[in-house]
Amino acid sequence: MKIGLLGHGTVGSGVRKIVDEKNTKEISQLEISKILVRYEKDITDNRMTVDIHDIVDDSEIDVVVECIGGDEPAFSYVQAALFNGKHVVTSNKKMLVNHLEELLELARTRGVSLKYEAACGGGIPWMSNLDRTKRIDDINSFRGIFNGTTNYILSKMSDEGLEFAVALKEAQDCGYAEFDPSDDIDGMDTAYKVVLSSCKGFGVLANIHDIDIYGIRHISAKDIAYACKHGYVCKLIGSGVKSDSGVSGTVIPTFIPKQNIFATIPANFNAIESDSKTLGKMTYVGQGAGSYPTAHAVVQDLIDLVLHQDTEVSSGVGVHVDNKNRLSSFYVRSVNLNRMEDVIEERIDEDTCITKEISFVELASMMKVLEDNAVFVAEVMHDCK
Missing domain, CATH: 3.30.360.10 (Dihydrodipicolinate Reductase; domain 2)
Known part of the structure; x- marks a missing residue:
């Protein structure tokens, strides 16, 4: 499975290191083919690019991992990836909360998954255990x-x-x-x-x-x-x-x-x-945070995708919170x-x-x-x- 990695900071670099080391049979099925960085001066690897279109428009990339943080341009990049039929894995809680309904619906209509284990609880498998409990x-x-x-x-x-x-x-x-x-x-x-x-x-x-x-x-x-x-x-x-x-x-x-x-x-x-x-x-x-704990959660989501496990898109209905x-x-x-x-x-x-x-x-x-x-x-x- 080919991956486009957005961001090479604390979390992104952790994801790249884990995937590149290929320590397990499951990780060996993952390949980071392109990495988005912010500036030309940040390019230290021949996979790196400053052009988002090199990733979201690449038909060979199966999944986009978003580790930029913040609302924009992260939202626009994730939106484009989903629209182009790519799975998305993200650690960006703020962006998700601001646009969750729209992104879930887009993922559903395009037949892909939006996964966000790393956005809540860092290295704790919190989201996946909620899924397992709900079964x-x-x-x-x-x-x-x-x-x-x-x-x-x-x-x-x-x-x-x-x-x-x-x-x-x-x-x-x-x-x-x-x-x-x-x-x-x-x-x-x-x-x-x-x-x-x-x-x-x-x-x-x-x-x-x-x-x-x-x-x-x-x-x-x-x-x-x-x-x-x-x-x-x-x-x-x-x-x-x-x-x-x-x-x-x-x-x-x-x-x-x-x-x-x-x-x-x-x-x-x-x-x-x-x-x-x-x-x-x-x-x-x-x-709950840090480079490797959060990156670990991101890679767990990637392995779920490559093994075709738990790929159903989360859905939800709007509700008023009343305390x-x-x-x-x-x-x-x-x-x-x-x-x-x-x-x-x-x-x-x-x-x-x-x-x-x-x-x-x-x-x-x-x-x-x-x-x-x-x-x-x-x-x-x-x-x-």
């Missing part, structure tokens, strides 16, 4: 630590008592966080993965704007100290639930009991759990706490409280009332369920 069970819910950058930051704060800014700088120095870490620390990266997991697990196309998203940008050592004192560990948790009343989706820092498996996940690792009738709760743990039935209590720190007296269960100090059990919809309304750009909120998990 027997309906998936009721999923939740987990989807973002290695925030998990690294929160681990450093919990284990070493670092302030947020110091832990973030360490994450950047280690290469876990970008120069602009907004997508990670504001919860957007996790939200993209909640959307993709909902599509794969529930068969629905959720609008990311319907998901309640709270990040860790404003977390402080004070918040971590409270969690630790009361037997909790703070993790950024993305989750989705499907019920008779519909689908919900949230991203929020969560105070998790120390005996819960998620509380034990260190550094930049991911851990994601699915819940279904006959299998129950299954948790998958591993590297009114998701009830919990929340830790809130705000300078305007007096504006939410009617939902306070326990006052911790002048700026901090634990709310009564309320819905995520009520929480969102409350955040608007607070009018505090530096508010920090975390869900409090009272048990190990």
Whole structure:
């Protein structure tokens, strides 16, 4: 199977190395015939080109692997590849979420596959295990630590008592966080993965704007100290639930009991759990990002294609995400706490409280009332369920 590789950065170069080494019988059936790079100066291999048409218009190329990242030109390149009857494997979660319905329909009508194992969970075989579970069970819910950058930051704060800014700088120095870490620390990266997991697990196309998203940008050592004192560990948790009343989706820092498996996940690792009738709760743990873990997931998709395994195009129906039935209590720190007296269960100090059990919809309304750009909120998990 001949491959056109778009991008030769962190992930793309990992894919090229794995495929070129041909360490297994399955990989020996793969061949990277062309590689798209951005500039002429980047050409270091006779397979490299700066012209996308050398790849998407090449009738000998069977599959295009997109590792560019970002929305454009990645979307246009993937769209052209699918239209020309080529399978596509991508690690680009942001582009997928922005155009998922259109790309799935295009893949279906052109009779090819759009595969995205690497876009969610890095080296963890999360998407493929959702597919396997669905062959027997309906998936009721999923939740987990989807973002290695925030998990690294929160681990450093919990284990070493670092302030947020110091832990973030360490994450950047280690290469876990970008120069602009907004997508990670504001919860957007996790939200993209909640959307993709909902599509794969529930068969629905959720609008990311319907998901309640709270990040860790404003977390402080004070918040971590409270969690630790009361037997909790703070993790950024993305989750989705499907019920008779519909689908919900949230991203929020969560105070998790120390005996819960998620509380034990260190550094930049991911851990994601699915819940279904006959299998129950299954948790998958591993590297969530990086060159080789993500490239490994890309190559797994390529091997599925070459072996004609699991090539059915994912499909989904549009759905409105509604969090009114998701009830919990929340830790809130705000300078305007007096504006939410009617939902306070326990006052911790002048700026901090634990709310009564309320819905995520009520929480969102409350955040608007607070009018505090530096508010920090975390869900409090009272048990190990």
